[in-house]
Amino acid sequence: MKATRLDDEQARHNVEAGFWAGNPVDSYLAAAAIRTPAAVAVVDRGRRWTYGELDGAVNRFASALRGRGVGPGDVVSWLLPNWTEAIVVHLAAIRAGAVSNPIIPIYRHRETAFILRQAGTKVAVVPHSFRTFDYPAMLDEIRAEVPTLETVVVVGGGPPAFDDLLAEGRADPVEAARSSSDIALLLYTSGTTSAPKGALHSHDTLDHENRSMIDFFGLTAADVVFMPSPVGHIIGVLYGLQLPFMLGSTVVLLDVWEPGRALELIEEHRCTFTVAATPFLHGLVHHPSLPQRDVSSLRVFACGGADVPPELVRAATTALGCTVTRGYGSTEYPTATACTAADPVAKRAGTDGRPIGPAEVRVAADGELQVRGPELFLGYLDASLNDTAFTDDGWLHTGDLARIDADGYVEIIGRQKDIIIRGGENISAKEIEDQLFEHPAVADVAVVSTPDPVLGERVCAVVVPEAGGEPTLPELVDFLTGRRMARQKLPERLILLDTLPRNPSGKIQKFRLRELARENGVTR
Known part of the structure; x- marks a missing residue:
């Protein structure tokens, strides 16, 4: 098996620059x-x-x-x-x-x-x-x-x-x-709307990614890695099956997620470092046993794989007493951006971080984030997918909308397919989600479009209530209005669920929620 798309010039550059070390x-x-x-x-x-x-x-x-x-x-x-x-x-x-x-x-x-x-x-x-x-x-x-x-x-x-x-x-x-240029990993993306795509990584791309993370976070043999993320996902493969042995350190595995048990393991084994998706971080922060657990050993919780509400990062930073940072990556480009303890909490909570090492990021004219660097995968097993995945000059189309601030920090503001078009105006679902997540009666939230014969689409909020609560649509609208959100962005429908459907990497399956909104559209 070999990659059908590999830029020879870029490969030579990665070797000559020492990014690909032949390990x-x-x-x-x-x-x-x-x-x-x-x-x-x-x-x-x-x-x-x-x-x-x-x-x-x-x-x-x-x-x-x-x-x-x-x-x-x-x-x-x-x-x-x-x-x-x-x-x-x-x-x-x-x-x-x-x-x-x-x-x-x-x-x-x-x-x-x-x-x-x-x-x-x-x-x-x-x-x-x-x-x-x-x-x-x-x-x-x-x-x-x-x-x-x-x-x-x-x-x-x-x-x-x-x-x-x-x-x-x-x-x-x-x-x-x-x-080291041989394909070592074939990993299928956990697609939400179509058949999964098989991404090809070599020893070189995987090795660079982990070495860059070790340097970025200052990891050593004294660190103990906690890995609750599924090892069938890129996060689990990299940081559960490979990085600990590069350090010569210990990895603590958890096969069935239960936040109380996770806290026990962190305390017992003095875990210092983990990378996991939003539900894992949320589970630790909100578990009732957290105040009784000594998790002072935990130094870094890098959170990615799904949208991370800024308020969760701020709350987790205080509750866990460690560096909690958003990070951005994918199966195709595992970790492009993140923050460390040296970055202000405002950047760790409000952005998805700064480029790691030689990672390159840019925002195209249509607002799409594009990435390129030594850990970029070598193409899909189905080579017919490559033409639409890459630009002519070798950058990966991420499908995510982003902005880069004056300090070089990247903020993901939505998906190209996650824009609600209401009356001809584009509305970012993520902007509304980040605000609703801070409502005291909201445990989890997703915002999707629901069809409308006049406006084209309207805003529908899908909410998982906190235990014992049941927020109403007027309450949520008043909350957002109090935060000076534009009227056209306010939810016009509300659906309450016990849990949000997520794919294996923790990303919310919004296509299922859109289907639910089309079928149901309950207003409460």
Whole structure:
């Protein structure tokens, strides 16, 4: 497997500038295992894995894959929760010269079959059961749709079981002919309106991203990474499966999100650094046990993957006593901007940060943010998607609307498809959302359009009330009016829900809310 879109001139520049340093993704684990074999690498479900144990498991699984005919360019797909087995499979596939293809474990038959078929998956690894779902049964039911699939490995079941492959392999290092420019990761975007798109990353792009984050946040071997974000998502892959071993530090995994348990783990293991989406930050800040927990070790909470209300950043900064920052990135360009403790709280809360390292950002004439830099992915597996994804001069179309202030900080103000056009006037949904989030009776909120025969579209607020509350439309309108919001931006419909639908990365699935608004449009 290789990228069909790669700018040779830009690649040469990345190498000559030292952005691409030629480091295989899995090499850091191997080096740390030699340097400090008894150090704790992973804490998972009450068990501690040392660097020696983890690297040995990666070697054994990699050699077992090679023994089963997996070679350079072959795809190893896996649907696993935040378990150590995910780390082993990911790094073993890469060490064997293959391509690691994480799949979010909440995906079911339709999405999984599409990905396995398009990827040409040779080996798939699944849990026997997770959250009561039978993954081997799903693979049995879709296997006829994936003619390339030769082996299904089951964690906690079988045959073959995950432990069977470990027994087949050897603990000594695996030798595979490979280059840092090889594709190491095939990761599908969690699309909200269409089929997911398979993004291709090399060792070089992934390695640069993590090295830039280490430099930006001043991370060292003394840091302890807490990872609740799904490891089938770009955040989990980078900061749960790779960055800790570059530091030679420890990662603490949480497989089922529960904010009370998260606070316990942060306190128990003195976690210092995490990257996670808005719902995770919101859950920690609003959990009733927070005042009783000592989370003083937490140094940085970088929040991205979904819209982050400014008030949440301010509240979290106070409640957690650490640097809380918004950040901007995607599967295609993992982290373009963020802030550190050196940046004012106003910038951390009110913007999505400043460019990290050599990342380049610009706003096009139509307001779209475009990005370019050493961690930019190398194109989609479906090459037909590349022409519309990139500009002629190699910048990525993000589809996000943004502005860049005089100090160089980027603020995402909405999606190109997230503008409400009321009576011919463009209205930013995000502007209204940020204000409504500060209402005391609002726990979560999304603003979408609802059709209108006269004005074209009207503003509809979809609100998750705080416990015991039930805000009314007049109350919310009065609240916004008190904040001097223009009349045409005020919501004209209100829908109350118990929870907002989100995709695996935490982004609100607004297409579903638009459908609900069209069908329902309840005014309260």
